[in-house]
Amino acid sequence: MQSDQFSALMRVAERPPQVFVSGSGSWLVDDAGRRYLDFVQGWASNCLGHSPPELTQALGEQAQRLVNCSPAFYNEPAARLAGLIAEHSCFDQVFFCNSGAEANEGAIKLARKWGATHRAGAFEIITFDNAFHGRTLATMSASGKPQWEALFEPKVAGFPKAPFGDLGAVARLISQRTAAVMLEPVQGEAGVIAATREFMRGLRALTRECGVLLIVDEIQTGIGRSGRLFAYEHAAIEPDIMTLGKGLGGGAPLAALAARDSVCCFEPGDQGGTFNGNPLMTAVGCAVMHALLAPGFLEKVARTGDYLRLRLEQLSSWHGLGEVRGQGLLLALELGSDSGPLLVERARERGLLLNSPRPGVLRFMPALNVGSGEIDTAVDLLDALLRQH
Secondary structure (H helix, E strand, O other): OOHHHHOOOOOOOOOOOOOEEEEEEOEEEEOOOOEEEEOOHHHHOOOOOEOOHHHHHHHHHHHHHOOOOOOOOOOHHHHHHHHHHHHOOOOOEEEEEOOHHHHHHHHHHHHHHHHHHHOOOOOEEEEEOOOOOOOOHHHHHHOOOHHHOOOOOOOOOOOOEEOOOOHHHHHHHOOOOEEEEEEOOEEOOOOOEEOOHHHHHHHHHHHHHHOOEEEEEEOOOOOOOOOOOOHHHHHOOOOOEEEEOHHHHEOEOOEEEEEOHHHOOOOOOOOOOOOOOOHHHHHHHHHHHHHHHOOOHHHHHHHHHHHHHHHHHHHHHHHOOOOEEEEOOEEEEEOOOOOHHHHHHHHHHOOEEOEOOOOOEEEEOOOOOOOHHHHHHHHHHHHHHHHHO
């Protein structure tokens, strides 16, 4: 396709020239027929890879039955998916929406409604430096991304920030105005910085002691990405609210807000959305959940994550790079220099798709069913590039 054919697309990203037309598993194909090994996978959305049969079958079958009805009515796939999430988590009720930002916006609204009802009008939600919670005005305000500090002012008030991992700083910020503390178990956009088990457990104890809510943003870490169904499970805690997105739809637009019964204080009319919980997308979500809950699937994700970590640690050792960090199949490699964007470009030229969330970091988000041979291919290609660098 000619570049002028894309002139009507609003320029919100610096896109490379490739035009992708098909994909299968861990591989994408462009309009010139060239194949690319994809370790970005829609920023961790395509948990089962490109065009998995589970997803395409669910889409086809549900599309022939019912695509959409008003969210003012029940539909069977939405009820089934909500039941699956509740059964396999510590949460009781689920609200479906279309994106992670929308789910986080819903979590903010729920926490503020709870604060108004149960905590004398408390509305503040403590979040963390370098956090990323979405691109709506409220979720940008909740985020701690330095590049956004002067963007779209004035921001939404009520999101005091603490250094990530500093329990004392959180304690000092809690006041009568505090309704909740909100965090990503792994800060993906910050360069894949995982909260420690001790910090997560400390936050749970602190929020309970102070009578405020704990919200986990599992847009990127949930749905098997960490090697568990949900990342909060690694700390053996039970949060009050959780948000899901990305992998929940396997690449289709689907997200969720889940909460414990004691927190669910929305009344009819407080929350909604035209396409929220539509049967087409929730049928896909059911298919994704069934795939992940199949015997041995999550255990294999954990083993594959260990193998990817091992290979990246070897790569780091060979080239004198930095640490490998993260959980499961959400990992990062510290480069020791700001060479990330250049490596991403050169890797793409060689047929490997990577992401550099910070200039000194490469992020790896392959499909959860990626093969060890595909991991070897990616690491070998990176090794060759680093030898030329």
